[in-house]
Amino acid sequence: MTTERPLAVCVYCASIEGIPPQYPALAAEVGRQIADRGWQLVSGGGRASMMGTVAAAARSGGARTTGVIPRALVDLEWADHESDELLVVDTMRERKALMEAHADAFLALPGGVGTCEELFEVWTAGYLRMHAKPVVLLDPDGHYAGLIEWVRDIAGRGFVRPEAVARLVVATDVAEALDACAAPVDLSRSQA
Template identity: 50%
Template sequence: MNHTLRAIAVYCGSATPSDSRYLTLAGAVGAELARRGITVVYGGGKLGLMGALAQAALEAGGKVIGVIPEAMVDREVANEACTHLHVVATMHERKALFTELADAFLTLPGGVGTMDELWEAISWAQLGYHSKPVGLLNAFGFYDGLLGFVRHITDTGFVRPAHARILIAEHELDLLLERMEAYEPHQPIFRMKASDL
């Protein structure tokens, strides 16, 4: 199967780490997605990796759609330079709109909020709320520990074999996008028989 990636929801941190590699990475991802004609759907902020991602995509001539809760707009962190900025009431609405607007999900380095978004994308895929690719860019080995934990919960049986390949992880963006385009949807829980659960 071949997924056409017209728009990708990119999850990443709003923080600015002392290690400049992370901002550089976010900018490179934004520019590359724009170069490929892929719309960036993201959290709508102008700080940290989020801001670097959006700015680079826009400077490369790309389209950037931001989705931000009202509370964050009020704190003056909304990126008004977005091609389009959706202001929503809650974080739940934000993540639902990410899922509606995007053909796939791509996670860059980030913190608690980024992890919340990633796990929800995986969980919703596992259940059957969507069948879109979920990618993880493990740049600089940032997610080595997380991937070890994913192997652990799979090996111990908390993740079913049918769902073990939902998360697609690579160190390089080109290979990750290639695998995301080729992603074969799994059998979701909603379609499983009781004996399979």
């Protein structure tokens, strides 16, 4: 008899302090609901801001957490030594590769340029069929509205294929976003 391992969701989000309180609250809700579903969390391995909040909330609910952090950021982002598994790597590229390898789905919460960079990398890799994992953007308050509008605009100009735009699932509430993380990806909508 084989036991299927729980779904592991990689969450990208802000690690900067001083952001409006609704964003750490959103991260906490994501962590709680990941735990409620019996899933695992993969994160950037920091304990600051939203990144730390999502991991702490997931662990509080019983979820296993894996954090991946570059040595140079251990002190800057206050490494989450409470992680069930904390992987310390040398570079950001190694960090992203390990996060991707440990994840079954990717979920981006509101964040800054680092979050956008991570989102665009896994979104592009999915579109190019380098992975068949869901890529989901949780945007309950229009944080990414301008970005999505820009992507649709350049798609309209022919720079992005409609299939690439369709590869990203945009959700407005936590349950909807997590449902999308568990949904199979329609690879007929992706092409290189």
